[in-house]
Amino acid sequence: MAKRDTPEINAGSMADIAFLLLVFFLVTTTMDSDYGLLRKLPPPLPPETVEPPPIKDRNVFVVLANANDQLLVEGEVMEISQLKESAKEFIANPQRKEDLPAFKVEEIPYFGKTEVSKQVISLQNDRGTSYDLYIQVQNELARAYDELRDELAREKFGQSFQYLVDTGQKKKVSAIKDVYPQRISEAEPKNTGGN
Template identity: 30%
Template sequence: MFRKRNRRVPGLNTTSTADISFMLLIFFLVASSMDIDKGLTRQLPPMETKQEQKATEVNRQKLLQLRIDAADQLLVDDKVMPMNQLQGRVEEFLQSLGADHLIVVAADPASSYDCYFQLQNSLVAAHQHWRDRMARKIYGRGFRRLATVERDNIRERCPLHVTESIPENTKGGDR
C-alpha cells in the first residue's frame, strides 16, 4: 500500500522584491528619454508697469500685413498667398527695407495652431536667412560662426519687428 505523502511547498523569501522593483523603476526613469513638446521660442519684452500706449505713425510702405483667416488661408497685404511662398516674400521685404520695417501678424481665433506655427516658422526662417546673408556680406562667414561682438552687430543691423493682433472682423472667440 502506498501512502500519500504530503509535500510541503517551501516559501519564497520576498523581502528584497520591493527593493529590486524600486531600483528597476529608478533605472528606467533615469535611462529613458521623455518627449518634450516643441513650441515657439520667443523672448517677450519685460512687462511694463504703466499701461500707457503711445500712438505711432507707420509708413504703409514699410509695413507687411500677414493675416490668417478662419479657413487657414494666408493673406499677405490682403492678397491670398500659399504658405510655402511666405518665407521668400518676407525675405524680399526684409532685404528691401532693412532695419526700418514692421510686420503685422493677425490670426483669426478660429484658425488652426498648425497654420499659425507655419507662419511663425516662415518668419523666423526668413529672418535667420537675412542675418546669415548680412553676416556673409560683412564678415565673410555665416551668422552662427561669428564671434559674440559680431553677432551683436548683425542683430542691431537686422532686427525683426513683429507685432501681433486679432483681426478686427472677428468676434474675438476663444481658440
C-alpha cells in the same frame, strides 16, 4: 507521511528591486525637447508704464492666416511660397520706398552708425486656422529673417550667420541681430468662423 508546508517566497526585497528599476529608467531615459516654436516673450510691464506710442502703418506688415486656410498679406491673397520674399522686401526695404518701413540710425558694434528698420510683422490668425498653416507661416517669416542675417554675415564677416552662432561668436551674432531685429507681433486669435 508527514504533511510538508509550502515554502514561502521572500518578497522583502521586491520593493527594493522595483525602486532600483524605476530609478534606472528615470536616469537613462532622455526627453526630447526640440519641439515647438522658439519665441521669447516680452517681460511684464510695470503697472506705472505709459502706453507705447502708436506704430505707423508703413512700419507694420500685416499677415493674416484665416479660418479657410488662406494667407492674406496686407489684405491681398498670397501663396505661402511668396511670403518669405515679400517679408524680406518689407524688412530690408532696399530701395527705401515711402510705403515701406522707415529707418532710424543706431550705433552698432562692427557696423558703426547703421540704419535699422522700424519694421514690425503683425501675425494674426483665426481660431479656425489650421496648425499646419500657422507653422508654415511662422517658418517662412523666420526664414526671411535668417536669410537677411545670413546675407549680412557673409557680406561683413565672410561667414554664414549659422557658422557665427555655432562657433559662439556672440558679439558678431548680436550685432547682426541688432541690424535685423526679429519683431513678430502675434495678436490673439479671432473667432470669425462662427464657432
